[in-house]
Amino acid sequence: MRPFKYTNAKDVSSAIKLATGNPNAKFLAGGTNLLDLMKEDVERPDEVIDITRLGLAQIKTTDAGGISIGGLGRNTDAANHPLIRQHHPVLTQAILAGASGQIRNMATNGGNLLQRTRCPYFYDIAMPCNKREPGSGCGALEGINRMHAIFGWSEKCIAVYPSDMAVALAALDAVVKIKGPNGEERSVAITDFHRLPGDMPEKDTNLSHGELITAIEIPKSNFADHSYYLKVRDRASYAFALVSVAAALELTGNVILQARIAIGGVAHKPWRATKAEQMLVGKEATEANFKLAADAEMADAKPLEHNKFKVELGNRSIVRALQMALDGGKS
Amino acid sequence: MATAALCGHCRWHWMAANPDQIINFMKDKEINIGSPVSRIDGILKVTGKADYSTDHPVKNAAYAVIFKSTIAAGTITNIDSVTAEKSPGVLAVITHKNAPKLNAKGGIRGGAMLQSPEVLFFGQHIGVVVAETFEQARHAADLVKVDYDKKEAKTDFEKLHQNGVKPKDKEDEKRGDVKAALENAEFKVEETYATPIYHHHPLEPHATIAEWQGENLILYNSAQIVNGAQNAAASTFNLKPENVRIVSPYIGGGFGSKGGQWGNLVLAAVAAKMVNRPVKLALTRQQMFNSVGLRQRNYQKVSLAATKDGKLTALAHETATHAAIEDEFVEPCGDCSKIMYDTPNSLITYRVTPMNLILPTYTRGPGKSTGSFALESAMDELAYKLKMDPVEFRLKNEPEKDPSNGKPWSSRKVVECLKEGAKAFGWDNRKMEPMQNIQGNYWVGYGVACGTYPAHQRDSSAIVKLKREGSNVTAIIELAAADLGTGTYTILAQTAADALGLSMNNITVKIGDSDLPPAAGSVGSVGATSYANVVNDVCMKVTDELIARSGKQFFVRPTALQLMISEKVADIQTRADSKPLESAEQYSSHSFNANFAEVWVNQSTGMVRVKRFLAVTGAGKILNPKTARSQIIGGNVWGIGMALTEESVVDPRFGNFVTRSLADYHVPSNLDIGEMEAIFIKEDDKLANKLGVKGLGEVGIVGVSAAVANAVFNATGKRIRELPILPDKLL
């Protein structure tokens, strides 16, 4: 860990100003990811700007009837808020499926979106990694890649994005609210917020340096009665997903009006299974139809040496999550 | 002890003059031993008052941080430490270039003491930075630049295991003709079972404070074998043992990794010498992966033959494994197979291949935990082929004597473990055929497997010091024993209280210091047996001395408490040096168990949950059912981890572990563990040792992973022969 300066930001605009003034500065929210990476010498900021006293923790309904979650609110509070539990239980399930109680108490919603990959080659500075050190090569491509991507990877990077919360947010078509260096605000759809690695795996997201996540907005939807977050992992708790699926259905009778499926643990971003979703619209909600949709989506997967199982697992997980959603989402 | 002849079968050959005393005495006998006393050091621990290695308040300490090699084989050609040396607070950068010459064969495990530029594994210690603060040292360690001349490394066990050779200390053991028996078998199983590398990962990482006082070296350092650590450190620094003091009152777990001592201890002492100050050195969790040994990867081929009515005719257990380049350690995977079942033909072999990985070492239930996975899985496979209940199949092959040496058992309660376990578990509800028990989206399965671990007593000495003020008598018990968090303090207080007639509150136990009388280590399940026996002996001895001093005759043996008061003795102390019973040699002494698991396997995802686990154990006299249960279920939890979650993975291109934190190396979480039950079969093995104790530190992990894997087969019909059973193996 390198020596660094600690700055306590007083308000949003000074936080942004401080960050803009120093290209090597980083915002410090819960610190559960940033500090780990600094200790590992992966992240090397020379200044951390503490943003935990800026407020921005509210959860409230928006004028458009959606729900806004403060960027600096804690994961635990988001998961347990009555508005979220009532309208978006799939988000509650997803958050609670991640990390541990202690970590969720520290972790913030903005920090969660920006957590970095858990690829072991990224974490170990003795290993090559294009994300950490552009041009050094991808250690995982021909290495141990059981945990890695099956969709959207490039020769430069096969890492997966680890957040559970973001997978549910992707299924819910959430929008990330951002404030920039000149006080300007912009909104980015969650599905456009994270990037595929392409030629620039060092860039995880479309957020620019100095921009601050102020809130996450979830539009109104009718999925609350039929949604489910399924997480498959190597132990019952406190493990990142091998594959996870956020599934949500809007039904009339047993006919699907709208389907949302987002998959975690398979790509450099939450993977919206748009093919599967489209196939389900207007169809009966049956296991057979779920299976057809899953087959269609997973047909495009490009597995690596050690993660071929993720294709079958992804397929089954889509079917199972849809089934659970249909049954009311209670595990 | 001339009067001993009065009453041959009992220690209490004295008769009391006062009948009240008889009644009193009978009541008090073994009030503490055998009762579920909570750990007497528990409050200290949960309030943070128990000092672990680097907690000791040593003044003026500097901090040391180790840096490690990033290649698996080769030579260091250059170390550029100029920037590191100039970094704020840095006191020294120590590498092979300036480290003192040490005795590399002094008994420190795993080399890595900066004696040469040679690199033998990825993550070998290659230097240490000492600074005023921990943060300064850690930062400076990142600034050191190392150049290597890389050599091809042996890192791929899949490719190398065929080249294995016979280990130095393990001959092939043959009885009868296994080959012929297999050829003529009516039923047989010949399969290979694989287990990955496992790490110990005690909660307290290896950590040391080293302080030189002239020629004397004090090491605050967790040690499962206090005197072993003392001797290894002394020999490495060419000192006399009495010049080295190990202070290790509390140990935050060890599981074998703190049995021997590793380079980190030596580097702390080297650093302290070089900066002429006390030095604190603690390994990080990441460094723990390649600093303090590991349980090696094993391929175990087990061949079993049986007649159609289920009598075993052959058992072969052939293990292929790896050791380090510079040293050999091979865990005895065939040990269970040598003694568990009656068979006329048997073969136990080992082949080992050196690899550029850290030296393997003792890891809880060495050989037995992994060996029992192979043996007990194969037994289950054969039971299915025979269409026989796996409990019944085991009962059919119960050996009357130790098959490996013909000695009678000092005690062996496998039959009782199996029968009582089957009853308590509801084994009758098991469906013989797989995939028959379906609950919603889950397949449910039951599995059984047996386990064993040797029982030994080792030489130990202890001092008791008695003191009286008025009618209040207190005792101090002293010996260089170890408490890994297992309850040594508690059981010794219980033992001493009963032996002296005192209340436990009046007993102080002092252990974990090499200045105290030498004692066995808390290793190989010998701790409780050796310590409790010597403490009982020394308490008996002081009572004898008090009786002798009184010059009186008693009809019933009085307690030390009674004598201190009646004879008005102010203080007395004595020492005992205990050895195992000579007659114990004539018997084969082991603890045994039977494990029962119920698993639920998610049909969609392949995730396995152990809903219920029952271990039934025969481990001699149980000194404290509460600490004993903790030992057993702790072992069970690790066994479940072995079965389902734990695995360290090497990238053979680099020789490093890609699992390098506890986020990747998965020990079971609370949610992975269902209902745990431990039952002890009543046993009092006076043939094994005077107190009848057999020890249970390790047996709790033995047989566990096989019980789980067998339950997974019963649930799903999938036989997983390579641990851990991760979800993808069940899709």
Ligand SMILES: Cc1cc2nc3c(=O)[nH]c(=O)nc-3n(C[C@H](O)[C@H](O)[C@H](O)COP(=O)(O)OP(=O)(O)OC[C@H]3O[C@@H](n4cnc5c(N)ncnc54)[C@H](O)[C@@H]3O)c2cc1C
């Ligand atoms: C052992 C372990 C297990 C875990 N398991 C899981 C799991 O199973 N599933 C899961 O989803 N997560 C898991 N996590 C990750 C955890 O969810 C994240 O660490 C956490 O959400 C990060 O939030 P934070 O507030 O602590 O972020 P920080 O560490 O403070 O920040 C992370 C990054 O985001 C930036 N940042 C933070 N807030 C803002 C903002 N408002 N605007 C702009 N930039 C910002 C920081 O500069 C930094 O670069 C695990 C973590 C650990 C340590």
